[in-house]
Amino acid sequence: MRVRKKSESAVVGPEAQGTGRGARKQMTRERLLDAALTLMNDGHSFPSISLREVTREAGVVPTAFYRHFRDMDELGLALVEECGLTLRRLLREVRKAGVPTTDIIRHSVAIYLQYVRANPRHFRTAASERHGGSPTMRQAIRNEVGHFIREMAQDMRLIGYRSDLPTDALEMICSLVINTMLNAASDILDLPADQPQLARELEENFISQIRLVFLGAEQWRAETAASHKR
Amino acid sequence: MRVRKKSESAVVGPEAQGTGRGARKQMTRERLLDAALTLMNDGHSFPSISLREVTREAGVVPTAFYRHFRDMDELGLALVEECGLTLRRLLREVRKAGVPTTDIIRHSVAIYLQYVRANPRHFRTAASERHGGSPTMRQAIRNEVGHFIREMAQDMRLIGYRSDLPTDALEMICSLVINTMLNAASDILDLPADQPQLARELEENFISQIRLVFLGAEQWRAETAASHKR
DNA sequence: GCATTTTGTCAACATATGTTCACTGAAATG
DNA sequence: CATTTCAGTGAACATATGTTGACAAAATGC
Numbered sequence: 001m002r003v004r005k006k007s008e009s010a011v012v013g014p015e016a017q018g019t020g021r022g023a024r025k026q027m028t029r030e031r032l033l034d035a036a037l038t039l040m041n042d043g044h045s046f047p048s049i050s051l052r053e054v055t056r057e058a059g060v061v062p063t064a065f066y067r068h069f070r071d072m073d074e075l076g077l078a079l080v081e082e083c084g085l086t087l088r089r090l091l092r093e094v095r096k097a098g099v100p101t102t103d104i105i106r107h108s109v110a111i112y113l114q115y116v117r118a119n120p121r122h123f124r125t126a127a128s129e130r131h132g133g134s135p136t137m138r139q140a141i142r143n144e145v146g147h148f149i150r151e152m153a154q155d156m157r158l159i160g161y162r163s164d165l166p167t168d169a170l171e172m173i174c175s176l177v178i179n180t181m182l183n184a185a186s187d188i189l190d191l192p193a194d195q196p197q198l199a200r201e202l203e204e205n206f207i208s209q210i211r212l213v214f215l216g217a218e219q220w221r222a223e224t225a226a227s228h229k230r
Numbered sequence: 231m232r233v234r235k236k237s238e239s240a241v242v243g244p245e246a247q248g249t250g251r252g253a254r255k256q257m258t259r260e261r262l263l264d265a266a267l268t269l270m271n272d273g274h275s276f277p278s279i280s281l282r283e284v285t286r287e288a289g290v291v292p293t294a295f296y297r298h299f300r301d302m303d304e305l306g307l308a309l310v311e312e313c314g315l316t317l318r319r320l321l322r323e324v325r326k327a328g329v330p331t332t333d334i335i336r337h338s339v340a341i342y343l344q345y346v347r348a349n350p351r352h353f354r355t356a357a358s359e360r361h362g363g364s365p366t367m368r369q370a371i372r373n374e375v376g377h378f379i380r381e382m383a384q385d386m387r388l389i390g391y392r393s394d395l396p397t398d399a400l401e402m403i404c405s406l407v408i409n410t411m412l413n414a415a416s417d418i419l420d421l422p423a424d425q426p427q428l429a430r431e432l433e434e435n436f437i438s439q440i441r442l443v444f445l446g447a448e449q450w451r452a453e454t455a456a457s458h459k460r
Numbered sequence: 461g462c463a464t465t466t467t468g469t470c471a472a473c474a475t476a477t478g479t480t481c482a483c484t485g486a487a488a489t490g
Numbered sequence: 491c492a493t494t495t496c497a498g499t500g501a502a503c504a505t506a507t508g509t510t511g512a513c514a515a516a517a518t519g520c
Contacts, residue, residue, distance in 0.1 A: 021516080061470075128363075130361070131362070138420065220445060
């Protein structure tokens, strides 16, 4: 007969307000996701972190993991979804900012970078597992980014930007922009924190790249591509 | 007293021509590198593959690893160097192709894609560990890509492309191009092999993106950036 | 208020990992 | 030819991992 002294459910988050059972479950679920995100943030890539590491970081016993996910792959997918949500929120934010007539690019970039710095783990995860990671996760991210691209293209259509172009072309442009964005996010998050000068340079470079892309986009003619195709 | 029957050095590659001792050593070293590259090619990202897996794939006992590398990190760096060499070779190839006056972009892209398909493991590794991977490896790749960018910018200067622009601007443009290239490589290598139609589409999209970048590059004015900076 | 779910814990397992050490046998050295 | 060097072997270690099963106790359902 064992005596348990330290068995008052052990897992009580600092902000544990949810009193229901399902609420508490979701709480530790988020704990696990958060733990994985945190682990990924300092160097480790997702496929290299172990189930036990995650539970350790989350302050939970390894077996508790299975109450929430079948395996690490499933957690990975949930993670991707979370990152996707962050990206959508970002898009909504930029959209809300309206269409400042002057220097729209610099403005949007500023919002974007602010967002990146506010959610470093999400962006690092997205950038890092997009081409690396497990095939499952990679595919999931590809989908998520695809949705994002389409959404952005639709936005541009709505504000009437290059409304003469077919959807394909708009999406092509947007994907170029988003690639550049994710790339910049990764670069910026990797900077040593004590080098603000480097950050400024990188930021200016980033802005230039986006500006250049839109410079090209303004010149883009559907016939250009078509004429070269045949 | 143990009897050894199967101990004729066990490790003899198919194309084992090198007869010297150092030669044979370098041979198994390459075996290890090759094994790692192969493992990475089917899904696993570098930090997730184990020392033992590598030696297993290389057909060598685990302890033999230490005769060549201190640890996996060191092997990772060697791997990056190898990928860098491949990239340089590619650049030389494109350079050798000269400056076809018409449709230079389509031409270069063709050479590039051919190269990517010929060395899928190198490109997958580069693309995948660039943002993911261990910090050490990531930094190494960043350096390698940086060299590549500078080299390419210098090339463009030599052929007189936009010779009016400062070096910064040229490098900014090149880094945009290279990002797009690495991105496309990753996308293309992830395609299911039985979907040539998808490959064509992706390829056309890739060409369009590069074309758009150069369209922007032709319009780029140093003053544009400058005027917005102040 | 009792029975039932259900979230999390504990103990234990088979297996995989990185690393050590002493060894072998062929190439290099003299 | 005798000696030394050293790339590769084999056995063994401590440790870490994923996963199972039985159990505790709090929330839920009746």
